[in-house]
Amino acid sequence: MENKTMTCINCPMGCQVNVAYEIKDGKPDPVSFVITGNTCPRGKDYAISEMTAPTRTVTGTVSAKGGDKAVLPVKTVPPVPKDMVLTVAKELEKITVSAPVSIGDVIISDVCGTKSSIVATGNLQEG
Amino acid sequence: MKKKIAIIGGGPAGLAAAVAAKENGVDDIVIIERAPSAGGILMQCIHNGFGLHTFKEELTGPEYADRYIKRAKEKDVEIFLSTFAIDISPDKVITCMSKDKGIFTIEAESIILAMGCRERPRGALNTPGYRPAGIYSAGTAQKFVNIEGKLPGKEVVILGSGDIGLIMARRMTLEGAKVKAVAEIMPYSGGLKRNIVQCLDDFGIPLKLSTTVVDIDGKDRVKSVTLAKVDEKLNPIPGTEEVIPCDTLLLSCGLLPENELSQAIGVELSPVTGGPKVNESLETNIPGVFAAGNVLHVHDLVDYVSEEAANAGKHAAEYVKRSAEASGDKREFVVETGNGVRYTVPMTVRPSECDTLTTLRFRVGNVYKNPEICVYMGDRCVLRRKKQICAPGEMEQVILKKADLDTLKDGETIKVLLE
Known part of the structure; x- marks a missing residue:
């Protein structure tokens, strides 16, 4: 099991969200995600998108x-x-x-x- | 020349105020802008995140400005560019100066102050050490990079974690500079969460909280800065010093409303915000003189600047249209702050002048978890809102109902506080 901690950006709370995950085919496997530390559903969604396909406007x-x-x-x-x-x-x-x-x-x-x-x-x- | 309404400053506040004044039936309006183009500070804020509330999309600063510049053009708002307002007399005569027109005056029936704010400079920080080249305010560096296309340094330390400092940490990194650290004297950042994540965490730039600059070395150019931890009283702790070699120090240590002109008119300022004291119509103690945007209190989001300024524009138009009538006796109530709430805008409210809903904005003085924002009319609690968190870096607002304001009796006050 791997672990990644990130700060949720949806509101000023800035929850420290932790994602425990397993690697499958060289990538984090969404099926294995165990998300903790978020205090609302938006934190979970944010963590999933950051783990699977994070994007940024340059x-x-x-x-x-x-x-x-x-x-x-x-x-x-x-x-x-x-x-x-x-x-x-x-x-x-x-x-x-x-x-x-x-x-x-x-x-x-x-x-x-x-x-x-x-x-x-x-x-x-x-x- | 004579004008019904003169607006000082052609940034987001001035533009929105002008458009609203036109929409409310006053045509004879002028904006006085010192830069060669309108848009104000937005023109150098090329990052995105503007306009989420107003346009429901993420725009960059110049794009957001362009929408308002277009609206002002459609409405035929006259803008004097490259023109300085150098003085305003208490009877609302504005002395202006420009290369083309020389010195001239504008007699205005109403004035909207929209001059914005300035960055706190090094001189106001008492930072010890040499005074070499390579020390800039974050906004100055932003202008160099985004407008002039010049990088002011290659190895950078940033003091202060305000939003401009965070944005510049990312900007300098994308331009190839190495940002070694952002030091913040407080135990929390004054910047928005999304900026800490997307400007620092994304690039592995360390944010050092409870840390300040205790020395700057370098005679001609910055060679290094020394950081140290501070205690609860913000005094540096001996033995915690860390020398960081760098050629540039950026300062992002707060913004100060720019009110020299306001003071010339005799406008009373709040010692907390540094901006004018205003009532529900955003009118100062001088009748017919209004204020909006960062000159009134420093905002995080330009959307709220536009909204506030449109309100000021509307009230200025109403003032001009009825200035012949004697204004009746209007009861005025003070907004008291307490328990964590540092200030409110407006600071006084006349219920007779309020629309159905009146927005009241404020900031808190510390980080509070699970507070309730409470509003009292006299001793009657009319609003109670649970929040997960309140922080100084994020402006809060409550909406007052006219029906509640109308219950106020003489001698009572409106109270806004955290419980």
Whole structure:
């Protein structure tokens, strides 16, 4: 039996939720989960998603050319797997966009093979 | 020039106030904004998590700002950009300055204060040690990284676990810097739980509670900072020092409402919040001068800033529309705080001016498990709500019913406390 403890983020309680689990095919086996420490059902759901498929939205900036800003803010849509966060962040360093760009414009699709897109969260006007 | 309503500050509060004032029938409005674009601090808050309450989706700061900028444009709100309000007289004459117009004045019938807040600087922290380059407030570093595209350092220690510090710990990490520790003098973090998990735990950044900076070394550039544990009285404990080599120290040690202009008008400030004392209409002691957003009290969620500011905008519009009438004698009741509740906004309530429901927001002074939030009208308990936890880092709110407020008798007070 393996063990993992995490802080639930659903409310300010921040319950320390512990998941005891067994490894099957190199991955935590959901059937084996014994979840303790949560004080409400949301804690259990959170623990299951963190154990099976944790995702995060990566936000950052890319270089901007020919516009009114030095950098343009971007995010991943939908969120990427948690273990891809640093890889995607590194990828952003290689990107340069040219004005004009509007909020919602897709800058790269399927970034680093995640099937997520890099989407502009700011406007870049020519100037 | 003359304006019905002048709004100082074009951040989330100023924009929402302007839109609401227009919707409530006042057209002659101007926002005075010192930056070259509207949106305020949201423009550098490129992380997500904004707008969950208002738009039911997770937006980044610039996206949230853009929605309000668009609304203001649709409603033809006039915005003076790159314009400083440098003084306001008690008779509501605003002296402004801009490159294009030089110095000019605006005579306003009503003013909405929406200047936001500033970060507590090193000078206000009494941090010992040298004064080398490499010490920034977290928000300054945020501007360098997210607006200028420049990384202010490579090996970082952060003092204070406020949300901006936590957000910057993640941001600097994603940009390739090594964040060695976040030190927090209190035994609990002032930041939101989700930020501690997603900004620190996700990247294995240690959060050192009951810990502060006792020395900064480096003559030209920061070379190291010395951390030490503190006792219950927050005094450093000798022998617990730990030297951490780094080139950058970020400070995330609290936000202070920016009220120099408010004071010039003669607006009374609360010593607890640092913001104006306001009634249920978010009106200060100066009739026709309203306040909303972080200039009033520091918020965690921009959604509540927008909501509060819209309320101020509505009341400013009502003030302008009826300013010819003599305002009748209105009974006013003080909101008393006790047992864990540090302050409330509003601080006084006139039942005659209240809508059916009035939102009252507050913060607690410590971490409380299983408290009950209680509201009394005089000695009558009208609201009792069980909470699993209350913490200083999370603003609380209660909704007052007009029917309850109408039961108040002269000499009574409204009380908000934890039991």
